[in-house]
Amino acid sequence: MEFIGYYWREARLPVLTGAAFALIFAVSFFLYRLPLMAVAYPAMLCAALGAGVLVWDVVRKHRRWRELQRLRTLDAAEIRLPEPESAAEAGCQAVIRALCEDSARRDSEAAARFRDTVEYYTVWAHQIKTPITAMNLALENEDTPLARRLRAGLLQIGQYVGMVLTYLRLDAESTDYVFREQGLDDIVSASLARFAPEFLDRRLTLDYSPSGTRVVTDEKWLSFAFEQVLSNALKYTREGGIRVYTEPPRTLCVTDTGIGIDPADLPRVFEKGYTGCNGRRDTRATGIGLYLTRRVCERLGVGITIESTPGKSTTVRMDLDQYNLKAE
Secondary structure: OHHHHHHHHHHHHHHHHHHHHHHHHHHHHHHOOOOOHHHHHHHHHHHHHHHHHHHHHHHHHHHHHHHHHHHOOOOHHHOOOOOOOOHHHHHHHHHHHHHHHHHHHHHHHHHHHHHHHHHHHHHHHHHHHHHHHHHHHHOOOOOOHHHHHHHHHHHHHHHHHHHHHHHHHOOOOOOOOOOEEEEHHHHHHHHHHHHHHHHHHHOOEEEEOOOOOEEEEOHHHHHHHHHHHHHHHHHOOOOOEEEEEEEOOOEEEEEEOOOOOOOOOHHHOOOOOOOHHHHHHOOOOOOOHHHHHHHHHHHHOOEEEEEEEOOOEEEEEEEOOOOOOOOO
């Protein structure tokens, strides 16, 4: 129906013009009292011939229409426009080619800027890790409340650096994902050890029992996702503690005794920049952590869900059995 509408707008002028000519001849013959069949017969012959030409033209242009519709499904680089059939069509194709060239130029410039940005922040991240490492080494033999708070702060700085790099690399053309079979306990234990000073300083309990579960995943990226979940749990847990456990067959769970999440916020907690009611009370919230966690989990083939009871607890589940990945 869409094609018929476009075709009629194109063909109505010659069709109506032909009909008007036939009517003018008929009226003229009538006024001069000439036999109307003298104009009716040629008019019918012309109408029959015109109908045939019209059908042929409809079939031809409909075939061309379908070809243009097919081109809409292709990438811009694969499109080859057909030869123009009119001056107007040639002008439109010239405009399309100019727009495609401009779009390609802009995409190339944007890709170059993105590469420069990633390279700059990669260098920046390595540079900033040097003083972080130096400060951690200086605090290594200190076990005072101040030292624990300083180590917790340094851990947060390291997390923010990691978030920057993750944010930039998520949509990069190349990634450094390496999927191997490894023990889930090794990944979890290493992450928990990094957060140990904060647990001690805030007097929060940690309940974790190794499960012996083995998974196929990328250690670095899964650690990032797990640590974001753990960091969120610590941020909103004032007292009590955090329990880390595994549900069969391979679901990593983190349950806290924190302030919980409002039911109205739950459907949107993974949205970019969404902070919800808790975020409005805590000005440190950026709405980026869980967004990055979800994106990383999608890349790893890990399902992630959250359930929460306001004022009591929140549980995050990371389903590592969602997809049957193979080690590289």
